[in-house]
Amino acid sequence: MSESHSNPTASPIVSVRDLRVTFTGGKKPVEAVNGVDLSVARGESVALIGESGSGKSVTLRSLLRLHPERRTRIDGRIDIAGHDVLALGSKALADYRGKVASMIFQEPLLALDPVYTVGAQIVESIRRHEAISKEDARKRALELFERVRIPSPERRLDAYPHEMSGGMRQRAMIALALACKPQVLLADEPTTALDATVQIQILLLLRELQRELGLAILFVTHDMGAAVEVADRFAVMYGGRIVEEGPTREVIRNPRHPYTLALMQARADGAMTKGARLASIPGSPPDLANLPVGCAFAERCAYAQPACLQTRPEAVAISPSHQVRCLRTDATVGAMDRNHDTAPDTLSPALAD
Amino acid sequence: MSIGISVEHIGADPHGDRGGPAQPLLTVKKLVKHFDLKKSFLETLNGGGKVVRAVDGVDFKVLKGETLGVVGESGCGKSTTARLLMHLIEPSAGEIVFNGETVGSPALPLREYRRQVQMVFQDSYSSLNPRLTIQDSIAFGPQVHGVPKREALTRARDLLARVGLEPSRFAERYPHELSGGQRQRVNIARALASEPRLVILDEAVSALDKSVEAQVLNLLMDLKDEFGLTYIFISHDxxxxxYISDRVMVMYLGKVAETGPAEALFERPLHPYTRALLSSMxxxxxxxxxxEAPLAGDPPNPIDPPPGCRFHTRCPHAEAVCAQQVPSLESENGREAACLIHEPGSGHSDARAAIYAA
Incomplete structure (x- = not known):
């Protein structure tokens, strides 16, 4: 385990060092996250990308300490805007949530309280953190609703969550998350449950808020397309670790981890020729209660060598800002372009998963 | 892919086919489904009350051996249409003609129709019986249709092998012992067990991870060729x-907005809604x-759909006439669009005059 060496006054507003999250509630401990290092600069947006069970949401939730304390072991260090998150007491934690960092969720209907109006929930949140009158808090709530472009905001403040449409609810939840002017916005699959024409509206709204309020956004998604629209930087997770990290453009154009590469090629894209087979990744994601000794992706990897089964690869720097945890980065040079020309069936030796 | 097991007994029976290859396998005419909302006492007496117009007069055809993709946002009626096609819910009005016979007529009783049309759902877990092993689940349907148990089980194991699940390892397992991708393979095998000709895939790959989704899509393409199947593929992706469709149908608020060959429709969308949907990708x-987002706001509520063209409230090209006149599905060169701009003489300023109306 590497030692924690973070400095709260350094430039990144979010700094995660060697984060390990283990759920101990079941028969076997589940190592959902094992050794994540991540930093987000002020005003930067980073997408955490991965499939179900890759540890992306667990990482995100750790930043607000949302996991049940008794059944979770969290090691490592998380610093957000000068707060040592893992050391906060319960009062300080409540002050920190919403004020310094806040979160929006995939399903606003479950995240919002059904028995209070949306306006009342925002007012409550503001008054929890600031000593201001109800009237002023409501004025702030109205401004927030205008900020996230909810039509007829005055009327909507008195609406209950079920009275709003899906896109409107997501806007209301963003308004709630922004109520106490946090510096960091954590978003857990914020557009997955939305329709295509609404999804793009919310993505554009997030981008605009990032730019105008100087928010740092950490955005969890499985959808590469949505991530490209919002993120400055990509961090791809697999088996509880970040396997590739770099600027969006570099990761998309020149993915160097075989998993990222395979994900890019498995997309049914507009450019596909009819009848051509999709490049699929054989097998299924690893069992987190039973992680292999070596690289978690090795048994599904087209480039795997015996050494991959023995050692967990350390990060290799492709460029100063682009890092990959793989032993075979030599083999993936230019692989994206190679496979675009030929039939991309090279990655599916077997069907069984 | 070849496996050493005979699968001849699975798939379309060529002798059951009627008409030529040009006759549509499925024709849907004026299909309507309205759901009544909870009524007050007075409304019950007066016969009033609100209805959800989930599917409101839908016409389409599915040709033999093709894949028809159905896209649209939530509330557009695509899943309700799928359920109506299976007669899982009764249509309020309309007719479904399968293989030249009206569904539910003496020539094609519902039971026989349901053998020939099968469905795969989005949630792979809740669509399997948790108390049956997967081979029993797959063999259940054929047994209902009179196939002896032993034969049904053989068929189930053959199908498991065909969808990439080794029968000796998987046949005795229960659904909770499988991953999502494996369970969806089981659902596909179960749909094929009764030798259907048409398979309705309702968001069948939407819940899967991208890497697994590609495996299942490849499998679906292989099975289609092998068993001569026809697909209706419903998805929001x-x-x-x-990628998978030959033709695509775009729905909006219970109506068909546009249909056409997949490539043509994606390259040159005719309906303004299709254009907006595609540029939202x-x-x-x-x-x-x-x-810039191509559309503002959410799709309206199907309880009180806008009058005239249902898209006029969000349409960048809408004119006064769009709020009054319901566009009909105009067809030209194998493509159909329900938009007044494409309806000659409709009164919309961009529409052509009614010259070619013959």
Missing amino acids: LHVVR PSMDPDHRTE
Whole structure:
């Protein structure tokens, strides 16, 4: 385990060092996250990308300490805007949530309280953190609703969550998350449950808020397309670790981890020729209660060598800002372009998963 | 892919086919489904009350051996249409003609129709019986249709092998012992067990991870060729629909907005809604991000759909006439669009005059 060496006054507003999250509630401990290092600069947006069970949401939730304390072991260090998150007491934690960092969720209907109006929930949140009158808090709530472009905001403040449409609810939840002017916005699959024409509206709204309020956004998604629209930087997770990290453009154009590469090629894209087979990744994601000794992706990897089964690869720097945890980065040079020309069936030796 | 097991007894029976290859396998005429909302006492007496117009007069055809992709946003009626096709819910009005016979007529009783049309659902877990092993689940349907148990089980194991699940390892397992991708393979095998000709895939790959989704899509393409199947593929994922479909139908608020060959429709969408939907797709190009959302707001509620063209409230080209006149589905060169701009003489300023109306 590497030692924690973070400095709260350094430039990144979010700094995660060697984060390990283990759920101990079941028969076997589940190592959902094992050794994540991540930093987000002020005003930067980073997408955490991965499939179900890759540890992306667990990482995100750790930043607000949302996991049940008794059944979770969290090691490592998380610093957000000068707060040592893992050391906060319960009062300080409540002050920190919403004020310094806040979160929006995939399903606003479950995240919002059904028995209070949306306006009342925002007012409550503001008054929890600031000593201001109800009237002023409501004025702030109205401004927030205008900020996230909810039509007829005055009327909507008195609406209950079920009275709003899906896109409107997501806007209301963003308004709630922004109520106490946090510096960091954590978003857990914020557009997955939305329709295509609404999804793009919310993505554009997030981008605009990032730019105008100087928010740092950490955005969890499985959808590469949505991530490209919002993120400055990509961090791809697999088996509880970040396997590739770099600027969006570099990761998309020149993915160097075989998993990222395979994900890019498995997309049914507009450019596909009819009848051509999709490049699929054989097998299924690893069992987190039973992680292999070596690289978690090795048994599904087209480039795997015996050494991959023995050692967990350390990060290799492709460029100063682009890092990959793989032993075979030599083999993936230019692989994206190679496979675009030929039939991309090279990655599916077997069907069984 | 070849496996050493005979699968001849699975798939379309060529002798059951009627008409030529040009006759549509499925024709849907004026299909309507209205759901009544809870009524007050007075409304019950007066016969009033609100209805959800989930599917409101839908016409389409599915040709033999093709894949028809159905896209649209939530509330557009695509899943209700699928359920109506299976007669899982009764249509309020309309007719479904399968293989030249009206469904439910003496010539094609519902039971026989349901053998020939099968469905795969989005949630792979809740659509399997948790108390049956997967081979029993797959063999259940054929047994209902009179196949002896032993034969049904053999068929089930053959199908498991065909969808890539080794029968000796998987046949005795229960659904909770499988991963999502494996369970969806079981659901596909179960749909094929009764030798259907048409399979309705309702968001069948939407819940799967991208890497697993590609495996299942490849499998679906292989099975289609092998068993001569016809698919109706319902999805909100436009990339996948474009990849897998021969023809695509776009729905909006219970109506068909546009249909056409997949490539033509994606390259040159006719209906303004299709255009907006397609440009809502994330660009995947960090240098050319989407700068403006093509549409504002959410799709309206199907309880009180707008009059006239249902899209006029969000349409950038809407004119006064659009709020009054319901566009009909005009067809030209194998493409259909329900938009007044494409309806000659409709009164919309961009529409052509009614010259070619013959």
